[in-house]
Amino acid sequence: MTYPDIRPFQSHYLKAPRNFQPIEKQVMENHPVCLEIGAGKGKHACLFASNHPKLQLIAIERTAEKFQAMQKSQREAGLDNLTTIHADAIPWVVHALYPAQLQQIFLLYPNPEPHNSTQRWLNMPFFEYLLSRLQVGGTITLASNIAEYIAEAVEQLNQVWKLPFELQKTPQDSARTHFEIKYLQRGELCQQIIITKPQGYQTRFDDIQPRLGQAHEA
The missing domain is CATH 3.40.50.150 (Vaccinia Virus protein VP39)
Known part of the structure; x- marks a missing residue:
């Protein structure tokens, strides 16, 4: 078996982000799932979710001010297929996502x-x-x-x-x-x-x- 020539990622050492909540099962199962890391104020996230109503987008932003702006835009647009996450992306991915889940x-x-x-x-x-x-x-x-x-x-x-x-x-x-x-x-x-x-x-x-x-x- 040939794997990438890079040291293995130590996923087992990562604690869950503060206040971590798994994504609801029905949200993940109803649509193909996409992920945006470092979504900022959510301009692309809202645009993508609006243009692709049959896809579920998870948008992660670490900075509180930017996340709040994205969350506000998501609410105002009424985008049910956009899930906004305030967390560091790396531990969140380790604790939340399944193998071969993302499109x-x-x-x-x-x-x-x-x-x-x-x-x-x-x-x-x-x-x-x-x-x-x-x-x-x-x-x-x-x-x-x-x-x-x-x-x-x-x-x-x-x-x-x-x-x-x-x-x-x-x-x-x-x-x-x-x-x-x-x-x-x-x-x-x-x-x-x-x-x-x-x-x-x-x-x-x-x-x-x-x-x-x-x-x-x-």
């Missing part, structure tokens, strides 16, 4: 971590765990306005993760997030990588079930 994952304009490259998504062991939650044929969309970030991600996909992907230039009229609007108005090059999980792709976490709040954080 799509969105990582739109993540923090480029200029002083700590090991915290970039495709450099983290957690990325292998995240892949285990993605179904065969599912996609991950990673968007950034930083050319070096995109170039590094492409290198990691080729050398470490060995996943098929498509590199795309973001259209000038795209307006998925507040950051994207700002960057495009400045004339910056915004790009996205669409990563696909192929048939037969295996991780070390394919049989690991969610912990569902075990060992809650005090």
